[in-house]
Amino acid sequence: MWSRRKRHLTIGRIVTCHPTEGERYYLRLLLMNIRGPKSYEALRTIDGKCYSTFREAAEKIGLLHSDNNLIDCMSEAVSYQMPYSLRRLFATLLVYCNPANPKDLWTKFEDSMLEDFKRISTISKTNIQQLVLKHINEVLLSMGHNINEFKDIFGNVSFCKTTNEAKEIYFERNIIVSEEDIHLESKLNVEQKNAYDIILERVYSNKSGAFFIDGPGGTGKTFLYRALLAAIRTKGCIALATASSQAAASILLRRLSIIHVSKFLLTSMKISLAILVNKVH
Numbered sequence: 001m002w003s004r005r006k007r008h009l010t011i012g013r014i015v016t017c018h019p020t021e022g023e024r025y026y027l028r029l030l031l032m033n034i035r036g037p038k039s040y041e042a043l044r045t046i047d048g049k050c051y052s053t054f055r056e057a058a059e060k061i062g063l064l065h066s067d068n069n070l071i072d073c074m075s076e077a078v079s080y081q082m083p084y085s086l087r088r089l090f091a092t093l094l095v096y097c098n099p100a101n102p103k104d105l106w107t108k109f110e111d112s113m114l115e116d117f118k119r120i121s122t123i124s125k126t127n128i129q130q131l132v133l134k135h136i137n138e139v140l141l142s143m144g145h146n147i148n149e150f151k152d153i154f155g156n157v158s159f160c161k162t163t164n165e166a167k168e169i170y171f172e173r174n175i176i177v178s179e180e181d182i183h184l185e186s187k188l189n190v191e192q193k194n195a196y197d198i199i200l201e202r203v204y205s206n207k208s209g210a211f212f213i214d215g216p217g218g219t220g221k222t223f224l225y226r227a228l229l230a231a232i233r234t235k236g237c238i239a240l241a242t243a244s245s246q247a248a249a250s251i252l253l254r255r256l257s258i259i260h261v262s263k264f265l266l267t268s269m270k271i272s273l274a275i276l277v278n279k280v281h
């Protein structure tokens, strides 16, 4: 079971640093590249001259001349960070680290940066790239820049209407409803159909409303929810299903946590139906 640790050249791990951390980042860079330093001064001493900053020392030994340190930084981040954070990091590198060849950096890590959008099967390839660029642009804007300052990398970027929606809204609008769920309406019993008609009538008349559906276990409440979700979603509208317990959530197709939904309700524009299932199991 246990095997003796193999001896590698690595003697330890150094905590990661963000390039915006300034001297801390360059200190780490030097530690990664200079063997056996005995002091901070030793790290800052290059060819017998002690420089006042770690950045200067890193520059003198050529660590900043190529993009290798940025490639290392991104590669390391790829191994433990989510695409969302990678895009933030990439934008930060563009603004603060002046990569010599930013296009290369983009090409190398583009795939890792769009992985989260790729998982959403309903988003087309072109839209994936738009959504990624849109997010990078948002990060750049927060730093006082914008994506069109980096034409060498991205070309001329303009965003289409769908990309201007939040990722979650795009995702919700494009949920594929199963054939089975579409046909549930025809199977509703009289009471279910009655509730179904009243709720949908309210939704389609664009009025707000709150309905409370209750009944003993196994009487078809979830069946009704599924029929409602299918009806709304096939019209290209948003229907949110959420539950306060994981057990209840697991029975609803494409369900969200309450936190998710409250964020949604605050940020999205037109939500046709929100179903909150509260079951105690």
Ligand SMILES: Nc1ncnc2c1ncn2[C@@H]1O[C@H](COP(=O)(O)OP(=O)(O)OP(=O)(O)O)[C@@H](O)[C@H]1O
Binding pocket: 187, 188, 189, 192, 215, 216, 217, 218, 219, 220, 221, 222, 223, 224
């Ligand atoms: N109109 C219907 N036609 C055919 N089957 C139905 C109908 N309504 C409900 N069912 C079936 O009855 C069973 C119980 O329904 P459902 O899970 O919707 O009940 P529930 O009220 O949500 O139960 P619980 O509160 O215990 O979760 C399911 O197998 C469901 O497919």
